[in-house]
Amino acid sequence: MMLLQKNKGWTPSVIGALVAAAVLLAAGVLMAVYQEQLYSSQQIKSVREQAQVLAASASAAILFEDRAAAQEYVDALRVNPELQGAAIYAADGRLMAGFARGTRLPGHKTTAETKTGDGYIDIAVPASQNGARAGTVLLRAVTEAPERRNARYFGLILLVTMGALVIAVLSFAQAQLSRRAQQLVEVNSRLHQEMEERRKTEEALRQSHKMEAIGQLSGGIAHDFNNLIMIVKGNLRLLTRKLSPETESGAGYIAAADEALDRAAHLTQRILAFSRRQPLTPQRVNLSTLAQGLAELIRHSVGEKVTISLMLQGSWSTLCDVNQMENVILNLAINARDAMPNGGELIVETRDMTLSAPPPDVENFTPGDYAALIMRDTGTGMPEEVRRRAVDPFFTTKPLGKGTGLGLSMTFGFVRQSGGHLLIESVPGKGTTMTILMPRDKGTS
Numbered sequence: 244m245m246l247l248q249k250n251k252g253w254t255p256s257v258i259g260a261l262v263a264a265a266v267l268l269a270a271g272v273l274m275a276v277y278q279e280q281l282y283s284s285q286q287i288k289s290v291r292e293q294a295q296v297l298a299a300s301a302s303a304a305i306l307f308e309d310r311a312a313a314q315e316y317v318d319a320l321r322v323n324p325e326l327q328g329a330a331i332y333a334a335d336g337r338l339m340a341g342f343a344r345g346t347r348l349p350g351h352k353t354t355a356e357t358k359t360g361d362g363y364i365d366i367a368v369p370a371s372q373n374g375a376r377a378g379t380v381l382l383r384a385v386t387e388a389p390e391r392r393n394a395r396y397f398g399l400i401l402l403v404t405m406g407a408l409v410i411a412v413l414s415f416a417q418a419q420l421s422r423r424a425q426q427l428v429e430v431n432s433r434l435h436q437e438m439e440e441r442r443k444t445e446e447a448l449r450q451s452h453k454m455e456a457i458g459q460l461s462g463g464i465a466h467d468f469n470n471l472i473m474i475v476k477g478n479l480r481l482l483t484r485k486l487s488p489e490t491e492s493g494a495g496y497i498a499a500a501d502e503a504l505d506r507a508a509h510l511t512q513r514i515l516a517f518s519r520r521q522p523l524t525p526q527r528v529n530l531s532t533l534a535q536g537l538a539e540l541i542r543h544s545v546g547e548k549v550t551i552s553l554m555l556q557g558s559w560s561t562l563c564d565v566n567q568m569e570n571v572i573l574n575l576a577i578n579a580r581d582a583m584p585n586g587g588e589l590i591v592e593t594r595d596m597t598l599s600a601p602p603p604d605v606e607n608f609t610p611g612d613y614a615a616l617i618m619r620d621t622g623t624g625m626p627e628e629v630r631r632r633a634v635d636p637f638f639t640t641k642p643l644g645k646g647t648g649l650g651l652s653m654t655f656g657f658v659r660q661s662g663g664h665l666l667i668e669s670v671p672g673k674g675t676t677m678t679i680l681m682p683r684d685k686g687t688s
């Protein structure tokens with residue numbers, strides 16, 4: 244549920260900042276071009292106005308060939324540093340007056356406005372007196388002084404750079420912030436997870452305390468019960484001795500009662516074994532014998548709605564702790580019962596298997612001989628995602644108080660510890676097959 248931002252250098256906010264900086268830069272360039280155009284059109288306008296003023300004032304001087312007056316008008320324009328030259332021509336093209344600063348004027352011209360290649364603009368305006376053409380006035384100006392243009396560009400570049408910097412800093416701060424927020428979210432979810440785990444552990448602990456109490460209780464009851472059975476058996480034996488030959492038929496009843504008592508005693512033995520806590524003590528076990536011995540207890544655990552079939556064909560033995568293996572079989576039987584609330588069939592099977600390749604989903608498998616114990620039920624089955632997680636500790640689909648999610652995890656742990664494997668096959672709606680593969684113990688037999 245947690246998505247870690249692995250590529251820390253290119254968070255979306257950084258990309259956003261880059262885009263913003265690029266947009267800013269483009270806007271700056273556009274503005275520069277626009278300003279350039281605006282400036283040059285304004286420049287032309289102002290030069291033309293000056294030329295018109297000069298033309299109007301100098302036309303009389305031209306007509307009267309008054310060169311001194313014409314020169315005075317032209318000199319008046321020297322104060323304008325942008326004007327690089329000015330000239331007044333008579334109608335026939337003779338130069339009447341003029342000046343030039345570091346440039347050569349092009350001579351008499353009538354074209355209204357010419358941009359020269361080297362950064363000048365020439366503007367010619369006709370001078371007329373009473374509708375008659377007297378001559379021409381020519382002004383030459385720089386389109387823009389290089390220092391001035393540079394200053395303008397420099398200012399613009401400075402502005403754009405500063406803008407981009409501000410954006411970069413902001414986005415960096417933003418990235419830091421969001422990383423921090425992400426960390427907080429992670430810490431928070433970890434906390435939640437830990438709380439949930441703690442809750443589950445407490446629940447499991449409570450459940451296991453309960454189980455332990457039940458184990459002790461049933462163990463105690465079974466013990467007392469066993470003593471009572473022994474007393475009844477003893478008395479039956481005494482009763483048999485006291486029977487007179489004429490009440491011979493009574494012996495049959497007594498024998499039947501004695502047999503039932505034997506079964507009861509067997510059952511209490513099982514309960515005692517189940518509730519006893521013992522360390523793992525591996526010993527040679529034949530799974531068929533074990534399953535046969537547990538049949539009664541299994542029958543009792545699954546209830547009447549489930550029919551039990553035994554198919555005990557396995558003859559090989561294995562090395563394992565008998566009590567634990569019994570617990571495992573009972574656990575599997577109880578899981579099968581829970582999967583068949585409306586009844587069904589549970590087949591307990593044993594088989595000798597020689598395997599040369601690992602069964603599906605099995606890791607660390609050694610090919611060889613295995614004693615297999617298979618429990619098949621016709622219950623609800625498991626969807627794949629449940630099947631895959633079934634052996635996880637605390638994984639349960641059962642309501643609170645009913646399942647601990649520890650049965651299969653303990654089974655798996657024990658089987659692996661004993662060198663065996665647990666296979667789970669399940670078809671939803673059809674049933675489940677649990678297979679325990681235990682390495683064959685060749686032993687002496």
Ligand SMILES: Nc1ncnc2c1ncn2[C@@H]1O[C@H](COP(=O)(O)OP(=O)(O)O)[C@@H](O)[C@H]1O
Nearest residue numbers: 578582624633639640646647648649650651675
């Ligand atoms: N025979 C089965 N049929 C269907 N589902 C099963 C069977 N055995 C186990 N499961 C599923 O695996 C889960 C885990 O089982 P287990 O570890 O024994 O815990 P618990 O029985 O306490 O839920 C069960 O909750 C159930 O969903």
Ligand SMILES: [Mg+2]
Nearest residue numbers: 574578650651
């Ligand atoms: Mg269980």
